Amino acid sequence: MILKSVFDRTMALVGLLCLWPVLLVIWMLICIKMPGGSAFFKQKRVGSNGRLFTMYKFRSMTMHHSGSSISVAGESRITPLGAVLRKYKFDELPELWNVLIGDMSLVGPRPDVPGYADCLRGEFRDMLKLKPGITGPASLKYRNEEELLAKVKDPKRYNDEVIFPDKVRINRNYLHNWCFWLDVKIIVYTILGKNLEEEFLK
Template sequence: NSSSLPALSTYQSFQKRSFDFIVAFLGLLALWWLIIIAYITASFDTRSNGFFVQGRVGKNGRVFKVVKIKTMRPIKGLDTTVTQSGDPRITSLGAFFRKTKIDELPQLWNVLLGQMSFVGPRPDVPGFADKLQGEERAVLSLRPGITGPATLKYRNEEEILAAQEDPEAYNRDVIFPDKVRINVDYIRVWSFKQDINYIVRTVLH
């Protein structure tokens, strides 16, 4: 029964969306030049379109196209969606973009359009969030976020996965279920102040 799932109130949703729209608009106004420079250099670096565009599961299970700066070059025979530390597909410039979070800047456009939020569950490729059952489906009541409590806990996710014998299985069986639990709790105790706290912690990290 979806009505019994944890969810934000209408006012809380309005607060969250208003903040997202205003800050994304101002962010794009201030940083459009940096996004263009990153796009051009990534295009040369990866010898392809400097934007990485991929279908991700959004609010209510709807798939949308997330936009990031491309940080990888394809390597034949390596097509996993799980990225580990030292992944040979990541270029030197791409590693810099990932470390500085410049690769995330185009997602301001996703936030402006209402496909994403600044804070929420990370948007996953189909096959994860869209398969959730029971109370865990509450995660789909939110727009995916650029950051959030689960993202902060697993900020070293690539290093954690690199240490595993089977990174894909560990991500599926350990990390993803833990992220879901964290995000359901996030919805249950949501506050605007806490969202600001997550954003500040992300920027200062």
């Protein structure tokens, strides 16, 4: 996977150099519209082989809240500006820095908070061999995850019993079918807002 690593870091550097004006504007908007705290959100996430790392995102929630790690569309802790950032995935742009320094990949499973990785048993722990990614096949399928969770009675239970196991299955499939052009395809599909073929997700 040397090619994957070189591609990731090169594209992350290019992305940061090209998008710095966008990053600056978002940073300024957060400082103006969401004062009283940092424009960035930092949190420990589980990386490859279970190693913890600090993930960086733009802040999209109020500073002081006691919500769970499961986000649902329409929550009061998500600010109006934050809702826009989350809808178009602009809040995830700082993760390009995580890719550049080697904590993440452009494509891979989304990094979970500590606790979920501990639930993985047997062959399902294969998923931890992958670097977490900004996008991935499971991310494409569940791009509207927050809206989906808003429609169910118990979002956390639905996530734990339905979405999380399905994501693990899809990401293991990605691991065992990985090739460089698959990553390119996933990135293009992410930009276009398309899903992967259903046969890959089965």
